[in-house]
Amino acid sequence: MPSWSKGRVVLLGDAGYAVSLLAGIGASLGIAGAYLLADQLTRARSIDDALVTYERLWRPVVEEKQRTGRGTARWFLPASRLQLRLRRAMLRLARLPVIGRYVATTLTGKSTSLIEKLRRTGDSPRLTSTDPSRKGDS
Ligand SMILES: Cc1cc2nc3c(=O)[nH]c(=O)nc-3n(C[C@H](O)[C@H](O)[C@H](O)COP(=O)(O)OP(=O)(O)OC[C@H]3O[C@@H](n4cnc5c(N)ncnc54)[C@H](O)[C@@H]3O)c2cc1C
Numbered sequence: 001m002p003s004w005s006k007g008r009v010v011l012l013g014d015a016g017y018a019v020s021l022l023a024g025i026g027a028s029l030g031i032a033g034a035y036l037l038a039d040q041l042t043r044a045r046s047i048d049d050a051l052v053t054y055e056r057l058w059r060p061v062v063e064e065k066q067r068t069g070r071g072t073a074r075w076f077l078p079a080s081r082l083q084l085r086l087r088r089a090m091l092r093l094a095r096l097p098v099i100g101r102y103v104a105t106t107l108t109g110k111s112t113s114l115i116e117k118l119r120r121t122g123d124s125p126r127l128t129s130t131d132p133s134r135k136g137d138s
Helices: 013-017 026-043 047-076 081-093 097-108 113-119 132-136
Strands: none
Touching: 013 026, 013 047, 026 047, 026 113, 047 097, 047 113, 081 097
């Protein structure tokens, strides 16, 4: 979708950026996107500015999760016996802490500094378009 908003209409959640259901993160992205949009609406000088900044901050995060979701689909539906065996072996190894973390990151994608900020709601994050922590959010 080239743009998530037109005039004063804006898309959120699955309507704007559905991920594969195998990604297991669509509801979280919808809620976090709504939080970010509300944050921008309280800070920006105009609704237009808020919508532009919301999309500029959130689109790279969503696109990374969409890419990960497509990869996860291949994991869930192995195309050959070899891939099936590899998956079984990987799931057994996932009980080990370090490998478990690797498997979790592979399936859900890496966390970004923007998501970390959203998680720490108690910190009252300043999510402005000039936020330097956005550099890692791609
Ligand atoms: C099988 C499956 C498993 C999933 N597992 C997970 C998971 O483990 N974790 C996770 O985070 N996400 C999961 N998801 C994804 C998650 O359910 C969605 O990403 C999330 O529900 C999207 O929320 P939303 O509010 O954007 O849209 P929706 O939940 O689709 O809400 C849209 C609402 O709008 C209503 N509506 C539609 N048209 C109109 C209209 N014209 N007028 C009024 N109301 C209307 C609909 O009835 C609906 O209630 C899964 C999805 C599926 C299908």
